[in-house]
Amino acid sequence: MVRTVISPLRKHKRFTLTAILILVFAWSLFSVQWSPELVHAGGVVMIIEIAKGLISPSLSxxxxxxxxxxxxxxxxxxxxxxxxxxxxxxxxxxxxxxxxxxxxxxxxxxxxxxxxxxxxxxxxxxxxxxxxxxxxxxxxxxxxxxxxxxxxxxxxxxxxxxxxxxxxxxxxxxxxxxxxxxxxxxxxxxxxxxxxxxxxxxxxxxxxxxxxxxxxxxxxxxxxxxxxxxxxxxxxxxxxxxxxxxxxxxxxxxxxxxxxxxxxxxxxxxxxxxxxxxxxxxxxxxxxxxxxxxxxxxxxxxxxxxxxxxxxxxGAKFFGGMLGVGEESPAFFQAESWGNALRMTLETLEMSIMAIGFATIAAFLTVIPAARNIADGSLTAKRHWYSWIVFGIVRISYIFSRAVPELVWAMLIVFILKPGLLPGAVALALHNFGIIGKLWAEVIEDMDSRPVRNLASAGASKWQSLFYGVVPAVMPKFLTYILYRWEVIMRTTIVVGFVGAGGLGQQFKLSMSFFHYSELTLLLICYMLLVIIADLVSETARKSVK
Missing domain, CATH: 1.10.3720.10 (MetI-like)
Structure with a gap:
């Protein structure tokens, strides 16, 4: 019998990728100056008012x-x-x-x-x-x-x-x-x-x-x-x-x-x-x-x-302006403009990493009770009276989270948090939390239940069965979905920037408002390069997980 030898690097590549993702997320957090000043002076009052509106919507x-x-x-x-x-x-x-x-x-x-x-x-x-x-x-x-x-x-x-x-x-x-x-x-x-x-x-x-x-x-x-x-x-x-x-x-x-x-x-x-x-x-x-x-x-x-x-x-005036027609020195030919655009590109990258990090943490904390085969006890052979209640609450939160577009979340959050990268990251995370949670729950529901049941029959507790049986089996697909959603978030960062969340989107809105059309071209070039690089990095990382 010929035995396939797996190199240590290949054997631990999923752990390595997970560690890299955690370190990159930690790096992105340093882009925000964490202090009480991040919240508007009336931010707490605004949260209460928004919550009141949620509880009692207008039915006129x-x-x-x-x-x-x-x-x-x-x-x-x-x-x-x-x-x-x-x-x-x-x-x-x-x-x-x-x-x-x-x-x-x-x-x-x-x-x-x-x-x-x-x-x-x-x-x-x-x-x-x-x-x-x-x-x-x-x-x-x-x-x-x-x-x-x-x-x-x-x-x-x-x-x-x-x-x-x-x-x-x-x-x-x-x-x-x-x-x-x-x-x-x-x-x-x-x-x-x-x-x-x-x-x-x-x-x-x-x-x-x-x-x-x-x-x-x-x-x-x-x-x-x-x-x-x-x-x-x-x-x-x-x-x-x-x-x-x-x-x-x-x-x-x-x-x-x-x-x-x-x-x-x-x-x-x-x-x-x-x-x-x-x-x-x-x-x-x-x-x-x-x-x-x-x-x-x-x-x-x-x-x-x-x-x-x-x-x-x-149309001719607008697209001609984007090509620099009528300008002595279009923005895409100026070193200073490129420097500013690249700085905002880095901010956009940091925002996207923060967003996927926040969404991943929230989904990881809620996905276990959101799986149907855990709620009914068919996976772990252990069922509690409150399982279906928690299942319903979490699943409703997933629907609510993903049904509201990122821009709408951002419009609400900028009333609470001051403009910057953080409100944009939170808005993107809120929307993608529901999507990632739903996808992850379906992965758990579709997994092979026999290894987990064997652990339970050997005397393992529910949490031991989850930690040693469920998590290792689903982690490759979890990582794949994280990388896939990061690609999508990268495209969407420019949208939340339109309402003051920083990055390329905020500058794009300003350039459009002031009719700086050649600057729009420069920003779009940076934006497309960022999306293409994100696609390549994500695709390479996903292949390493398989």
Missing amino acids: PDVLLLGLKASWLTLTYATAGMAIAIVYAFIAGVLASGILSDGRGAKFFSRIFFRGILGFTRSIHELVWAWLFVAAIGLSPFAAIFALAIPYGGILGRIFADMLTDLPSQPIEALKTSGASRLQLLFYGYLPLVRADFISYTMYRYECAIRSSAIMSFVGLGGLGYQIQLALADLKYNEVWTYVFFLILLVILIDGWSSLVRSAMLEKGKKRIFVSGRISALVAAVLVIVSWCYINIWEGASLASLFTKENALY
């Missing part, structure tokens, strides 16, 4: 009616944006996979070129795209729709391309030998194999698009975020929470629909899959048609209105 008919209208507008923008995103993702994803290309050279070029396009479009946050479109075409609903369609199309396209390239080759080769053309291979070979996974991931992204649609208000576009922003400005916290609950309800409805679709796909009965699939497809088609009709008829927006001479002049 006017507020509820306004919440319904704003919810519909948020849903409409998200649906219209995702409709375009899916078309873009399908075309670019297929081309980026290289499955339609003949020859190695053509396939390599197709993958590099179209993956580069997908990478660029998904690296810039949707709110940044919204800023750019509003500056170019004005406060049109299409500014929100295109701002959602471009990054979400890039994300979906990348995932779709990976799904196509990771498929087993045997079914495709069998079709090739029967004389199938490239298009026949695509529609009868590749697509049936990836359809379920693609639909499932698209539904998840649709839920995310609802949250993203809500924050389009920051650039002057309507929806739930706009009403939250107005209520915050008037310090009407009871109305703020009413609109937040509308947003949470909207996310829960989409999440429930997504769960029904996924569960139907996992069923063995083909009839149920067929019926459920047809109903979901019909609902989706109706939503898309009604959304576009609403935008064109009720909102009075049309694609033709975008192609006017006035918009062409505005």
Whole structure:
């Protein structure tokens, strides 16, 4: 028998990675000057007022009616944006996979070129795209729709391309030998194999698009975020929470629909899959048609209105300004501007590390009681009367946490903490705490329970079973999700900066307000470089965990 020798470095690489992540998080904490001055003078009073609004949200008919209208507008923008995103993702994803290309050279070029396009479009946050479109075409609903369609199309396209390239080759080769053309291979070979996974991931992204649609208000576009922003400005916290609950309800409805679709796909009965699939497809088609009709008829927006001479002049002036047209010395040619931009890039990096650190600590402290197989005692063979109560409380906190967008959390927190990196990190952590906690709980629920049961039968206590049986088994996936969410946080740091949380986002807002367009280009270059570096570091670290 040949025994595989594992090097000490490879054997302890997960421990090494964990230690590195802890040290980097500790380093990021030094970017904040910890003192009581971090909290506003009236910060404690503000916390009490915000908590009162949470307990007793406004239920007046006017507020509820306004919440319904704003919810519909948020849903409409998200649906219209995702409709375009899916078309873009399908075309670019297929081309980026290289499955339609003949020859190695053509396939390599197709993958590099179209993956580069997908990478660029998904690296810039949707709110940044919204800023750019509003500056170019004005406060049109299409500014929100295109701002959602471009990054979400890039994300979906990348995932779709990976799904196509990771498929087993045997079914495709069998079709090739029967004389199938490239298009026949695509529609009868590749697509049936990836359809379920693609639909499932698209539904998840649709839920995310609802949250993203809500924050389009920051650039002057309507929806739930706009009403939250107005209520915050008037310090009407009871109305703020009413609109937040509308947003949470909207996310829960989409999440429930997504769960029904996924569960139907996992069923063995083909009839149920067929019926459920047809109903979901019909609902989706109706939503898309009604959304576009609403935008064109009720909102009075049309694609033709975008192609006017006035918009062409505005667009040419804005994008020309970003390229430095009309400036003697554009910002991206100035050493001082580069120095300031790189300093803010470092602050953005520190904010993202703090955020993922805070979210990880909170998720780690709550994930054990949030797992269903621990609550019912099936994993550890030990059950307590309070397990289901704690399970429900933690799971509700996860839903509440992730349903509120980062920008909305940041809007609330800047009323308590003074502007800087800390409020941005806390806002990002609050949103991602719910996401990481949910993902981790599902990892525990899906794990092999036999080793843990063996420990319990040998006399180990519940906590010994968890520490020696559960944690070592799930830690690799835990680390993978931490790194994945850090990538997402890196993209989102620029958003919380818009409300005074520091970093590149705060300077981006100032540059836009003062019409320093060449400075926007410099900041976007730094932002994209940071996102690309984060992707590479995260991908390398994830491979070392496997």
